Amino acid sequence: EDKVVQSPLSLVVHEGDTVTLNCSYEVTNFRSLLWYKQEKKAPTFLFMLTSSGIEKKSGRLSSILDKKELFSILNITATQTGDSAVYLCAVFGFNKFYFGSGTKLNVKP
């Protein structure tokens, strides 16, 4: 059965900490893996990964994909309270999206 599993489900850190969010998947006909940040109802796109080992970076956020071990990580360095959100991982397979349940990140001042 195709699935995407994110861990941890919930995380509380203090400002300045570095966090690593995990996304593992079992999806046939893998095409791409996407990370979203959801603060309100509509997720905001962060990264799309298609190739193993190539880090994508945007400011304090970075992500990498391992297609052999079937996982991706999202790193956030020097966290800020504005990073508090639910982070969603989604894998696009053959014409279908598989969303993880999300990791809820709470960054305390």
Added chain:
Amino acid sequence: GAVVSQHPSWVICKSGTSVKIECRSLDFQATTMFWYRQFPKQSLMLMATSNEGSKATYEQGVEKDKFLINHASLTLSTLTVTSAHPEDSSFYICSALADRESYNEQFFGPGTRLTVL
């Protein structure tokens, strides 16, 4: 975890026809469901919030007469694209909210790819 299904997963239609997409929560009740459209560069645009037993709330810029939403039961919401045109071609994704207080309890469907010829 909770499962949300969409039907159909892929539809091709002629310009001017209407297409209905179903979103079902399979093992939980959802008083609130959301409809998104995916644009190039993977961004998800919220189209509307579907509430069981009441009218949907549309986001600014979304034509409610073109995108008809019906949430007739606690497990089913439908989106009908009326008089579809090629520019309506897109992925349409729904999600269902299991817990009103936390968006961590939002479960997404697999999406429906609409291609209008």
